[in-house]
Structure formats: C-alpha cells, structure tokens
Amino acid sequence: PAPVPACPWAVMAEGSGGSGRGPPCLGAASAFRRWEQLRRRAATPWARGLLAVAAGLGLLYAVLRVPVRLRDGLAAVTVFLSTLTPKFYFALTVTSSFISGLIFVFEWWHFRKYGTSFIEQVSVSHLRPLIGGAENSPPAPAAFSAGENETSRQNMPECKVWRNPLNLFRGAEYSRYMWVTGKEPLTYYDMNLSAQDHQTFFTCDTDALRPSDTVMQKAWRERNPQARIKAAYQALELNNDCATAYVLLAEEEATTIVDAEKYFKQALKAGEMIYRKSQNCHSQSPQHEAQLRRDTNVLVYVKRRLAMCARKLGRIREAVKMMRDLMKEFPLLSMLNIHENLLEALLELQAYADVQAVLAKYDDISLPKSAAICYTAALLKARAVSERFSPETASKRGLSTAEINAVEAIHRAVEFNPHVPKYLLEMKSLVLPPEHILKRGDSEAVAYAFFHLQHWKRIEGALNLLHCTWEGTFRMIPYPLEKGHLFYPYPSCTETADRELLPTFHEVSVYPQKELPFFIHFTAGLCSFSAMLALLTHQFPELMVIFVKA
Numbered sequence: 001p002a003p004v005p006a007c008p009w010a011v012m013a014e015g016s017g018g019s020g021r022g023p024p025c026l027g028a029a030s031a032f033r034r035w036e037q038l039r040r041r042a043a044t045p046w047a048r049g050l051l052a053v054a055a056g057l058g059l060l061y062a063v064l065r066v067p068v069r070l071r072d073g074l075a076a077v078t079v080f081l082s083t084l085t086p087k088f089y090f091a092l093t094v095t096s097s098f099i100s101g102l103i104f105v106f107e108w109w110h111f112r113k114y115g116t117s118f119i120e121q122v123s124v125s126h127l128r129p130l131i132g133g134a135e136n137s138p139p140a141p142a143a144f145s146a147g148e149n150e151t152s153r154q155n156m157p158e159c160k161v162w163r164n165p166l167n168l169f170r171g172a173e174y175s176r177y178m179w180v181t182g183k184e185p186l187t188y189y190d191m192n193l194s195a196q197d198h199q200t201f202f203t204c205d206t207d208a209l210r211p212s213d214t215v216m217q218k219a220w221r222e223r224n225p226q227a228r229i230k231a232a233y234q235a236l237e238l239n240n241d242c243a244t245a246y247v248l249l250a251e252e253e254a255t256t257i258v259d260a261e262k263y264f265k266q267a268l269k270a271g272e273m274i275y276r277k278s279q280n281c282h283s284q285s286p287q288h289e290a291q292l293r294r295d296t297n298v299l300v301y302v303k304r305r306l307a308m309c310a311r312k313l314g315r316i317r318e319a320v321k322m323m324r325d326l327m328k329e330f331p332l333l334s335m336l337n338i339h340e341n342l343l344e345a346l347l348e349l350q351a352y353a354d355v356q357a358v359l360a361k362y363d364d365i366s367l368p369k370s371a372a373i374c375y376t377a378a379l380l381k382a383r384a385v386s387e388r389f390s391p392e393t394a395s396k397r398g399l400s401t402a403e404i405n406a407v408e409a410i411h412r413a414v415e416f417n418p419h420v421p422k423y424l425l426e427m428k429s430l431v432l433p434p435e436h437i438l439k440r441g442d443s444e445a446v447a448y449a450f451f452h453l454q455h456w457k458r459i460e461g462a463l464n465l466l467h468c469t470w471e472g473t474f475r476m477i478p479y480p481l482e483k484g485h486l487f488y489p490y491p492s493c494t495e496t497a498d499r500e501l502l503p504t505f506h507e508v509s510v511y512p513q514k515e516l517p518f519f520i521h522f523t524a525g526l527c528s529f530s531a532m533l534a535l536l537t538h539q540f541p542e543l544m545v546i547f548v549k550a
Helices: 008-015 026-042 045-083 086-114 118-130 150-154 170-181 188-202 205-209 211-219 225-238 243-253 257-281 286-312 316-329 338-349 352-362 371-383 391-397 401-416 420-424 442-458 462-476 494-501 518-539 541-549
Strands: 161-163 436-438
Touching (some): 188 494, 205 211, 243 257, 286 338
C-alpha cells in the first residue's frame, strides 16, 4: 500500500501533473508565520536595546562572580592540601617516577630499534592532522618529477638492493650456522628477495611445455625448504637432466661444499646441453628467445657457483681461471659483478698486479661503485706505504706523495661506505653476510669485511694506517646527507633497508649518528626529578609537606 501523506496538500501535489509543488501543511505554515513575526519584532530599535542591556548585565555578573568562585576554589584546594599526609606525597612522587621511567625505557627501546621517537611519530601521524597541521604544511615534492634537473636527482638517491656477489650457500653454510647457534642468519625479507630472483633467473613462459620445469616453477615459490627439496626430486624423476633441480639441491640440501660442488657439476652437464639446444632454435620465436635467456642465466649461475666452490675448497687458481673464462664468454653480464669474486680470489693469491689490472677496468667513473672496488683500491695504495708509516713521523716531516695518495684513497672509500672501518678494525662484531646488500649500507659493509678482513690483516700496517686516517673523512663532509665530496650525498634510507636485510640480533650501524629525540631527554629528566622528589619526601617528610603547602 502507498504511504499515507502527512497532509491533504501532499495528495494534491502527487495527483497533479504539474511541477509537483503544493502548498505547505497547515502546521508548518503557522510555525513559519510565528517565526516571521518574532524576527520583525526583534528588528525594532527597542528590542535591540533590551538585548544590549541583557548582555551587559550578564557580562557584569560574570566579572563579579568569577573572582569569587576562583577564591572559593583556591580555598578548597588549600584545605585539601592541608589534609594530605607525607605518605601521600611519597606515593605520588614514586608513582610519577615509575611511570615516567617506563615511558623513558620504551622511548629508548623504540629509538634503538626503529631510529625514531614513538611519541614524535604518533604526534606527526595522528595529532597533527587533528589540529590542522596537515593542511597548513606545504606539499612534499614528488620524487623524480619531469621538471627536475640532474642535481636534484643526485640529492635524492635511490636505495636499491643488490644481489650479494659473494653470498654463501644455504645448506652448507647458513643452515650449519643455525644448527650450531640456534639463530636464523637470514631474514624473511632477504629470502623473499632471493625467491623473486630465482623465479626471474630460472623460469620462463615456456616452462608449461615441460613437466619438470613446471614442477620447478612451483618449487621456487615454496616457502618451506623441505617442500622445495621434495619438488626438486620430483622434477628429476620427470627429467634427469633438469639443471635447475640440481641447482636447488646444491644450494639447499647439500650440507658441505663438496656435496654442493657435486650437484653443481651435474647441473653444469645438463645446463650446457640445454643451452646448446636453445642456441640452435632461439631465432624461431620470441618464446624460444626467452628460453635462451633463461638457459643462459642458469649456465652462468652454475659456472659462477662452481668457481666459488673451488675457491672455498682451496683451489684458488682454478677458481680464478673459471671466473676469467666466464667473464670472457659472457661480457654483457657485468651487472652480476663477477669481477668482485675475481678480486677476492686474486687477493687471496696475493696477485696484486692482477688486482690492479681488474681495478683499472672496473674502477671507472662511468661504472657503479661498490665497497669492494673502493676499499680494494685503498688497500693497494696503503700497501705501498703502510709498512713504514708512523703517525709520529708523519706529523713531524709531513706526508709523502705516496702517503697522501693512500690517505685520499682511504677517505674516498670511507665516504662511499662509512660502516666498513668499524668491522675491519674489529670495533663491531661480524655476522654472516645476507644474500642481498644495500650499497653504501651496513649490509654491504658486513659482506665486504666478512671476506676481505683477512686480506687487510695480511698486509702489515694497513689496518694501522686505516685506524689513523679513516675518521678524517668526516671533516670533509660535515653534512653528508646534504652534500658529498666525491660521491652523491649519503642516502638517508639505508638504515631502514639494512634492518630488513640483517638479522635482528645484529646491531645495525647508523650513519650519520642520530641525536637523541627531545622526548627521551624529557622523560629521562622527568623520571630523575620525580625520583629525587620521592627521595627527599622519604627522608624529610615534614619539610616537604611545608614546602608544598607554601
């Protein structure tokens, strides 16, 4: 049934085919007329005068009454304070000290873990929008907008995560560390990046055509290591020449480097056969080209890991030869940073002339830098003067040309990554390097020092020269986040990324050192002041009561 209208005029309005407007209801019309009459009467001069007089009387009452109420309130407070005992004041100060101490401890923990003050973060995130601060603040400039010039882009460096060229083996090294210490050396974020790398390197669109590759495509997405290993064996049952299955077993199931090398040799045999087949038919279709890229990635990865196995097993010259052959065979894959593996192996052989030759090729202004490049160059220059270097002698006679070159090389390396010297000088403890690193960050410093500390120790006086000169770098770059000397300004996002890459039990190195937030100082002062009042109230209760009443 249709709803009953509020008044008969509504029925007329609905029944009419015109504009749909009808006269208002009688109740509404009478109320509207009364309102119009009141408004006209209020507009008269005598009505305005009455309103002004009433407002003046109200204001006079407030002026006379408020002091009386304030005086009564103060008298009530005085009476209340006079009835309080010293035990109340002691309990009050102890409670205040305890609460402020808890806030201080939480603020300190939050700052050490996340690098920010919790109270400031909540204030900026939640309170500022409520009080209108977000509307008054200018909009943040968009990063890398179309109108920016090259200088502004350099002032906003990107924190890009790179694959660690010297990453360890999960089964033979990372897992053994976890079995011995009970600590997980890899973070979930790091392993997730590795899973994405494996899917990019070892899969392609044509995997659906081969059952073994289809199984491996699912295996790389598995989070459980045992499920991945089981899937690799299933792929080998379907195809005994599945190279990626051998790669997974070598990385995760092999518990020794010798076992990993056996799996990689089987992967190399299968990978070379598949690579030759892909070369013969790669021009037939885009799908075959994608398959050739995948097979190339597998072959390069296997040869590189075999060279690393030879290096770890002491066959260093064999490892150097394998790395050189790999760089000659695939010169376009320089982004894999195989030259960093070669540098480390040549340093182990103490073939410093060959190291200098590699640096001459890769330490170029047009190529991306790394801690391995910068610190190896500094090590070679320090090697020429470190044995006879003495800070006392240098302060008397001055630095020679070779010493100046060595010091400048150290300053250059420290500016690129300021975290490395603390690990080389053993001022901070090392952990196993992650599978991914952030250039110029703490993760790269851990990875470099883990493999190269022994090379610095081998050269007599190199660490002494580093110890005497590395802190002088910071005098040249007083504001590293705003302007650099030889490199771009130091990126401010490294701390956050390093906390994701490095395990929780490692204390992440932060550069530049952050000042303690205001609220840590405030809560510490409040806690100390309250504790002092509690102590005074406990020792001199009567005197403190008189002081409070006064």
